[in-house]
Amino acid sequence: xxxxxxxxxxxxxxxxxxxxxxxxxxxxxxxxxxxxxxxxxxxxxxxxxxxxxxxxxxxxxxxxxxxxxxxxxxxxxxxxxxxxxxxxxxxxxxxxxxxxxxxxxxxxxxxxxxxxxxxxxxxxxxxxxxxxxxxxxxxxxxxxxxxxxxxxxxxxxxxxxxxxxxxxxxxxxxxxxxxxxxxxxxxxxxxxxxxxxxxxxxxxxxxxxxxxxxxxxxxxxxxxxxxxxxxxxxxxxxxxxxxxx
Amino acid sequence: xxxxxxxxxxxxxxxxxxxxxxxxxxxxxxxxxxxxxxxxxxxxxxxxxxxxxxxxxxxxxxxxxxxxxxxxxxxxxxxxxxxxxxxxxxxxxxxxxxxxxxxxxxxxxxxxxxxxxxxxxxxxxxxxxxxxxxxxxxxxxxxxxxxxxxxxxxxxxxxxxxxxxxxxxxxxxxxxxxxxxxxxxxxxxxxxxxxxxxxxxxxxxxxxxxxxxxxxxxxxxxxxxxxxxxxxxxxxxxxxxxxxxxxxxxxxxxxxxxxxxxxxxxxxxxxxxxxxxxxxxxxxxxxxxxxxxxxxxxxxxxxxxxxxxxxxxxxxxxxxxxx
Numbered sequence: 001x002x003x004x005x006x007x008x009x010x011x012x013x014x015x016x017x018x019x020x021x022x023x024x025x026x027x028x029x030x031x032x033x034x035x036x037x038x039x040x041x042x043x044x045x046x047x048x049x050x051x052x053x054x055x056x057x058x059x060x061x062x063x064x065x066x067x068x069x070x071x072x073x074x075x076x077x078x079x080x081x082x083x084x085x086x087x088x089x090x091x092x093x094x095x096x097x098x099x100x101x102x103x104x105x106x107x108x109x110x111x112x113x114x115x116x117x118x119x120x121x122x123x124x125x126x127x128x129x130x131x132x133x134x135x136x137x138x139x140x141x142x143x144x145x146x147x148x149x150x151x152x153x154x155x156x157x158x159x160x161x162x163x164x165x166x167x168x169x170x171x172x173x174x175x176x177x178x179x180x181x182x183x184x185x186x187x188x189x190x191x192x193x194x195x196x197x198x199x200x201x202x203x204x205x206x207x208x209x210x211x212x213x214x215x216x217x218x219x220x221x222x223x224x225x226x227x228x229x230x231x232x233x234x235x236x237x238x239x240x241x242x243x244x245x
Numbered sequence: 246x247x248x249x250x251x252x253x254x255x256x257x258x259x260x261x262x263x264x265x266x267x268x269x270x271x272x273x274x275x276x277x278x279x280x281x282x283x284x285x286x287x288x289x290x291x292x293x294x295x296x297x298x299x300x301x302x303x304x305x306x307x308x309x310x311x312x313x314x315x316x317x318x319x320x321x322x323x324x325x326x327x328x329x330x331x332x333x334x335x336x337x338x339x340x341x342x343x344x345x346x347x348x349x350x351x352x353x354x355x356x357x358x359x360x361x362x363x364x365x366x367x368x369x370x371x372x373x374x375x376x377x378x379x380x381x382x383x384x385x386x387x388x389x390x391x392x393x394x395x396x397x398x399x400x401x402x403x404x405x406x407x408x409x410x411x412x413x414x415x416x417x418x419x420x421x422x423x424x425x426x427x428x429x430x431x432x433x434x435x436x437x438x439x440x441x442x443x444x445x446x447x448x449x450x451x452x453x454x455x456x457x458x459x460x461x462x463x464x465x466x467x468x469x470x471x472x473x474x475x476x477x478x479x480x481x482x483x484x485x486x487x488x489x490x491x492x493x494x495x496x497x498x499x500x501x502x503x504x505x506x507x508x509x510x511x512x513x514x515x516x517x518x519x520x521x522x523x524x525x526x527x528x529x530x531x532x533x534x535x536x537x538x539x540x541x542x543x544x545x546x547x548x549x550x551x552x553x554x555x556x557x558x559x560x561x562x563x564x565x566x567x568x
Contacts, residue, residue: 011382013498013499013517013518013521014517014518015382016385016517017382017385017386019386037499038499092350092360093353093359093360096350096354115346118382118383118498118499119381119382119383120381120382120388121362121363121379121380121381121382121383121502122360122362123346123350123362124349124350124353124360124362125350126347126350127346127347127348127349127350127351127354128350128351128353128354128360130351131322131350131351131354131355132354134427135430136318136319136430136431137318137319137347137351138318138347138431139318139343139346139347140343140346140347142492152434155343155347156343156493157343157344157436157438158255158342158343158444158446158447159438159439159440159442159443159444160436160437160438160439161436161437162316162433162435162436162437163433163434163435163436163437164431164432164433164434165431165432165434166430166431166432167430170430170431173347175492176485176492176495176499176500177492207393208359208360208392208393208394209359209361209390209391209392209393210390210391210393211388211389211390211391212376212389212390212391213388213389214381214386214387214388214389215378215386215387215388215389216385216386216387217384217385217386217387217524217525220529220543220544220545221545223531223541223542223544223545223546223547224545224546224547225546225547225548225549226546226547226548227548228548228549228550228551228554228555229550231548231550231554231555231558231559231562232558232559232561232562234530234546234548234559234562235559235562235563235565235566236562236566237546238507238528238530238546239566242507242528242545242546244450244506244507244527244528245450245474245507245563245566
């Protein structure tokens with residue numbers, strides 16, 4: 001089986017987000033970048049499914065040379081080889097077209113994506129790539145099992161889950177539960193240095209969106225403290241003052 | 246070029262988020278001076294379809310096909326795009342449900358439309374195009390994005406616009422889908438729904454708890470408080486990682502972002518990743534025995550105290566209020 005795991009390079013979750021140039025650019029100075037947490041789950045599941053030589057895992061990333069440490073981390077987690085499309089991942093539509101173009105030239109059985117990237121939260125690349133390629137897609141998958149030419153997937157729905165059967169090839173986006181994220185071991189890290197990382201040039205894609213500016217959430221006022229031995233008055237405040245119950 | 250709103254039904258009924266999408270679509274149609282059409286897929290009876298009229302849906306198109314009653318990703322995407330093409334819709338709108346997240350991007354590709362996910366308010370219409378506001382960095386910021394194509398697909402973040410009644414007389418038209426076998430690439434084997442609980446992503450009130458609860462065996466009081474307040478239950482990442490609560494309850498940067506009217510956080514310190522997931526809550530209440538807990542800095546109301554003493558009092562007071 002050939003698995004393609006598409007990864008994003010995103011700011012570390014502890015990052016305090018702020019903007020420069022009159023709020024038009026994300027301030028990356030001092031920011032640590034990491035592998036998108038959902039993509040770690042994709043790799044972990046792909047590695048489990050590949051055990052015993054049953055699968056080959058290719059990492060695909062649309063990004064500039066600065067992302068290569070993150071690609072090496074993905075390789076250290078057990079992927080076999082990687083491809084970087086040398087371009088700024090400016091919007092989801094652009095990224096989806098790069099990925100789809102690569103997929104058209106290489107036959108993969110399962111395309112893995114994260115349910116969203118924790119920076120722009122678009123949650124769109126999986127569906128877009130699948131539509132361009134004309135294959136099924138399942139978003140927010142928390143369980144994936146293979147059965148010959150089919151897969152059994154659990155996807156998250158409001159207040160529950162749905163169990164689906166999908167024909168291979170298909171795309172899915174990962175969420176918590178799909179696998180446990182692993183920490184790369186020493187052997188993984190060493191071998192990642194020599195695993196193949198090919199760089200390709202992007203195809204031309206029209207612009208569908210442009211970012212005008214960013215805004216930080218409005219800071220809240222000072223907290224109104226209620227004494228713990230008078231906890232009941234919180235309920236009255238929420239009812240008559242805040243009007244939320 | 247009309248606005249097309251897709252309303253998702255669950256078991257033949259529409260949830261608040263569907264009516265919110267209609268309210269949003271109606272307001273947008275007034276701004277753009279266009280008409281509004283609403284599309285429903287699945288077996289929904291006339292009485293439920295007529296509810297849509299309360300929020301401004303003058304024209305309702307309904308597909309009552311059996312095989313489409315349960316959500317089928319590709320089939321729904323094809324159908325919505327077909328209807329959008331037939332009525333020459335310029336904007337396609339739907340609520341940002343779990344199903345919409347997987348399906349709306351496919352509609353956008355079919356229509357060659359720009360796609361904006363989880364917008365938090367009406368777009369601004371300028372001479373150069375439509376500008377939408379959406380949450381980014383998992384709740385730590387907002388972005389204003391200009392959509393550069395003639396057609397757009399927009400999903401609306403639940404509980405961001407609210408319900409606006411604009412009652413109109415409604416015209417219902419049943420239409421037949423024109424789909425192909427390739428639209429049915431997925432087959433639903435089973436659906437497991439926990440019908441007693443309020444679903445977290447569209448909840449108006451949330452009661453959330455963290456490691457301060459000390460163990461899963463202590464969660465009954467959290468569930469009791471949630472029940473009396475008509476709230477969904479949620480938790481912090483360490484709690485779901487430890488298996489005390491399901492992953493679907495994990496609120497935070499790598500869980501889900503919620504935007505309820507009320508978020509009560511019990512025994513959660515307020516790490517930056519958790520705060521990211523709750524920043525859109527209208528009112529935040531924090532109960533924690535540590536007065537230095539970072540969560541108090543973003544709280545509207547707070548109690549410094551032992552959750553095991555405070556929460557039972559809150560439950561009693563809430564019951565008295567209800568009674």
